[in-house]
Amino acid sequence: MKGKLLGNRYELLECIGSGGMAEVYRAKCHLLNRQVAVKILKSELMKDDEFVQKFKIEAQASAGLNHPNIVNVFDVGADQGMYYIVMELIEGKTLQEVIRERKRLSPEKAVRVFAQIASAVEFAHDRHIIHRDLKPQNIMVNHLGNIKVMDFGIARATTSETLQVSDKVLGSVAYLSPEQAKGVYSDERSDLYSLGIVFYEMLTGRTPFKGETPISVVMKHLEEELSFEETDDVPIGYQNIIRKLTQKLPENRYQSVRELVVDLKKAKAEPENEAIASQSFSDSPTTEVDVEGVKERVRKRAEDGSSMQQKKQQPKKKTKKKKVSSLQKWAISGTAVILAFLLVLFGAYQLSMNNIVNISEVEVPNMQGLTLTQAQALIDDIGIELYVEKEIYSNSYDKGVIVEQGIPAGRKIKRSPVGVTLSKGAKLVEVPDIVNNYAYSIDVLLSGSGLIKGSLVYEFSDEPDGIIIRQEPSAGEMVAEGTPVNYIVSSGVEKEYRAMPSIIGLQLEEATQQLEDLGFAIGQIIYENSEQPAGEILYQSYPEGSDVVKGSEISVKVSKESADSGPKEVSKTITLRLPQTNPTVKVKLTLVSPGGEITVYEEVLSTEQGNAAIALKGTGQQTYKIYYDDQYLIDYNVTFSGTGQ
Numbered sequence: 001m002k003g004k005l006l007g008n009r010y011e012l013l014e015c016i017g018s019g020g021m022a023e024v025y026r027a028k029c030h031l032l033n034r035q036v037a038v039k040i041l042k043s044e045l046m047k048d049d050e051f052v053q054k055f056k057i058e059a060q061a062s063a064g065l066n067h068p069n070i071v072n073v074f075d076v077g078a079d080q081g082m083y084y085i086v087m088e089l090i091e092g093k094t095l096q097e098v099i100r101e102r103k104r105l106s107p108e109k110a111v112r113v114f115a116q117i118a119s120a121v122e123f124a125h126d127r128h129i130i131h132r133d134l135k136p137q138n139i140m141v142n143h144l145g146n147i148k149v150m151d152f153g154i155a156r157a158t159t160s161e162t163l164q165v166s167d168k169v170l171g172s173v174a175y176l177s178p179e180q181a182k183g184v185y186s187d188e189r190s191d192l193y194s195l196g197i198v199f200y201e202m203l204t205g206r207t208p209f210k211g212e213t214p215i216s217v218v219m220k221h222l223e224e225e226l227s228f229e230e231t232d233d234v235p236i237g238y239q240n241i242i243r244k245l246t247q248k249l250p251e252n253r254y255q256s257v258r259e260l261v262v263d264l265k266k267a268k269a270e271p272e273n274e275a276i277a278s279q280s281f282s283d284s285p286t287t288e289v290d291v292e293g294v295k296e297r298v299r300k301r302a303e304d305g306s307s308m309q310q311k312k313q314q315p316k317k318k319t320k321k322k323k324v325s326s327l328q329k330w331a332i333s334g335t336a337v338i339l340a341f342l343l344v345l346f347g348a349y350q351l352s353m354n355n356i357v358n359i360s361e362v363e364v365p366n367m368q369g370l371t372l373t374q375a376q377a378l379i380d381d382i383g384i385e386l387y388v389e390k391e392i393y394s395n396s397y398d399k400g401v402i403v404e405q406g407i408p409a410g411r412k413i414k415r416s417p418v419g420v421t422l423s424k425g426a427k428l429v430e431v432p433d434i435v436n437n438y439a440y441s442i443d444v445l446l447s448g449s450g451l452i453k454g455s456l457v458y459e460f461s462d463e464p465d466g467i468i469i470r471q472e473p474s475a476g477e478m479v480a481e482g483t484p485v486n487y488i489v490s491s492g493v494e495k496e497y498r499a500m501p502s503i504i505g506l507q508l509e510e511a512t513q514q515l516e517d518l519g520f521a522i523g524q525i526i527y528e529n530s531e532q533p534a535g536e537i538l539y540q541s542y543p544e545g546s547d548v549v550k551g552s553e554i555s556v557k558v559s560k561e562s563a564d565s566g567p568k569e570v571s572k573t574i575t576l577r578l579p580q581t582n583p584t585v586k587v588k589l590t591l592v593s594p595g596g597e598i599t600v601y602e603e604v605l606s607t608e609q610g611n612a613a614i615a616l617k618g619t620g621q622q623t624y625k626i627y628y629d630d631q632y633l634i635d636y637n638v639t640f641s642g643t644g645q
Contacts, residue, residue, distance in 0.1 A: 001025065001040070006079045010038050010086060019137075019151065021045065026089060029074075036074060037090070041083040052083060059085050064127060069120035071140065071150035090148050095202075096136035104205030107235055111268055114199050116147035118264070121195065122257035125188045132186065134194035135175045136201060173214045173221075174207040178248050181218045189250040192260065196245025196253075200226060203234045208246075222248070235271030237263075244277045262417060265389070364418060366409035367402050372422065375402055379418075389419030395480050399425030426480030433475035438466050438582065439489045446485060454484030460494035464630050495549045502544035503537050508558050511537050515554055523553030524591055524598040526569070530559035553598055570640045571617045578607045579628060587612060588627040592635075597625060616640075 001023075004012045010027045016037070017024040027038040046052065059076040062085065066072065075086035095113070099105065105113065117139060124131060131138075133151065140148040177193035179186045201207050208226035211217040226246055228234055241263050247253045254260040263277045270276070362382045367375040376386055389406055397403050406419035429450040437445055442453050454472075461469050470488040473479055498518050503511035512522045523541065530538055539557035542548050578585055586604045590597035605612055616624070618640045626633045 004080075006038065006082065006084055007075070007077050010036065010075075010084075012038060027086075029086070035089050037087045039085045039087065043082075046081060046083065056083070062087075065124055065129065067120055067123040069116045069147050069149060070123065071148045087150070090140040090142055090150075092140050092142035092148075094137050095139040095141055095147075095198075098141050099136060099201060099205060105202045107203065107238060107271060110199065110202040111238075111264065113141070113147055113202060114195075115261075115264065117149060117198065118195065118257050118261060120147070120149040121191055122261075125191070125257060130186070130188055131191050131194075132180070133172065133175075134191055134198060135172045136198060137172075139198075173217045174209065176218060176221060177250075178222050179250060181221055187250070188257075189253050189255065192245050192253050192257070193247075193250075195260070196242045199238070199245070200242050203238060203242075204228070204232045235267070237267030237271045237273050237276040240274070240277040241267055265387070265419070361412040364405070364407050364409055364411050364413060367405050367418075367420060368409070369397070370402050371400050372402065372420075375420065384413075385417040387417055387419055388422055391422045391424045393425065393427035393481065394423040395426045395482055397423035397425075399423055428478045429481050431471075431473050431475055431477045431479055431483075431485060434471050434485070434487060435468050435475070437468050439468055439487065440466070440583065442468075442487060450481040451479070452482060452484050454486035457486070457488045458491045459488055460492065461490040462493060463490040465490060465492040497547040498550050500540075500542045500544055500546045500548045500554075503540050503554075503556070506537050507535050508537060508556070509535075511556065519550040520548065521551070521553050522556065522595050524555040524593065524600065525595075526555070526557045527560045528557050532559040534559055553596070555598065569617050569619050571615055572638055572640055573613050573615045574636065574638060576612045576614065576626065578605060578610060578612055580607050582629075583607060586627075586629050587614075588630070589614065589616075589636075590625045590627070591618075592623040592625060600624070 001012050002014060006012070006027075009031050010029055012025045012027050013035075014026050015023055016026050022039045022041050025038045025040065027036050028034075029036050041052065059073070062071070062073040063076060071090060072088040073085060074088065077084060077086075093101075117134075121131060121134070131149070134149075138149065138151040140150060142148060173181075175194045175197045177186060177190040180190055197207060209217050209220035209224065211220060226242070228239055241260070244263075245253055245260070254263075266273065267276050362384065364384070365378055365382075367378065370378065372386070372388070379386060392403060394401075394403050401423045403421045403423050405421070407413060427450070431451065432445060432449050434442065434445040439456065446453060459469065463469050467490045468487050469490050472486040472488075473483070496519075498520070500520075501514060501518065503514060506514070508522075508525070515522060528538060530536075532538060536559045537556050538559055541555040542552075548554075576587065578587070583606065584604055585607055587601070588599060589601040591600050600616065601614055616622075616638060618638070621637060621639045624636045624638060626636050
């Protein structure tokens, strides 16, 4: 498979993993020039319509899940008889590998990891997607310690009429819910059961049920309660949460991830609060559990239990009843009347208590923009409990102000706790020094600072054109993250303009004097055969009446003494190696003449081309000065020979 190109885009580089249904390859996307992971259905399964269908379900389910704790799916397709999914490449380890290395996770670390997993599962459940195969092998931990849940291999939409794919349920037996093992209808609460097993394994370093065969482990899921050992040192609050997650009946578990998160936050604050939530096959790949076999075992045990019950209910031998005296009858009757009266009183009391403690629904107010004290005062009258869920930096809200609330304003609830997110104020960062750098480097200069590019203003200055001469705010200031940095850029020295006179027809000496009187200078002088008198100006580089910067050099063409006098100009191309320090460079060549330097070439070039070919024209030997970004580099001698080109 190595080197194979799928979809004319994804080049397979190496196999990095294998599961029950597919193999995963590191691949290169030639279109976007990045590395990705490509999951390909195993060759022996490609002819199995049932497995192909499950593989397509995985692609459809995963592609719609865009969450920071869920592996992103970029593309799906079929090529050369192979079905594949293209996903983001996660550089890291599976949660199973992390648990093996550390033996078990500390409660603090386990809760942080578990909260991210729960967030991913909640996101999927909100979109009617059930994972149905949650286990540490399907959970990646990247190099930053962040969690990515992957492999929605047998996920189905909960809006389907049934989640039973066939008489066999695909899943890892160590994490399989009882209803999945039985082959009956399963929903989001099946994922919650698996979450409980994963949480248990993180805290203890083992799965709760072991057995010699997969079926024996399944039967323990159906019949046994998990337990903790004293050496596990798991806080009682977390134990209770796990026990509630792994109840045999789905209706006895948490009914949603949101309910779980409420208890998880309480346990994180008070791990030892008892009131909260009053042989392992994890090494093996995903296997198929024979549901019919499980059903048969369950049915047989039920029949055995029924037989035992029938034996208990068989009539015993009749014994002679003792006669009851009249006094005893009266006593029994009186006792019955008293008990009945007490039951009536107790029923009335219970009814009144139910009326008293009956929790009516209340509407959640809008607390966004309020301080914690203000929000608490607002909800005191309606009896809602308030707690801080998290704190974040915010440029929009002052420190201590509520940024968002867990339950939207206007929703009616039965006085359940409401979590809020508090602002920590703006996150302050230091402004970097960007002065004396070229303006085109602004993005690089601000990268990683947490600040953004602000407005650009040009000003005349003695600094070279394009250099940043000031910045606002100044370097070293502490400002809110996201603050724009404005920068003022030099336009060079302010230029004075003069109107260009006509010097055509004047003698060179006279024209030179007139230009100098106006602040100009004679630039390059080119002699040309002409019928005009020798020394007469035939051409000027700026037309009459145009505005020209004072101090500019004016190139001219001058008539020769005769048609045969003077050397002929020839062309010659020189090659310059461009510096690679910046993306662009301004290249300028000046001709050294008795009257001073004459600019013959000036262009801004991209340094990506490496070299620049520049065509020159002249006679004899000429000396040119080369400048990069207005910085003098070197003198360059050029010898012109041969005939004109």
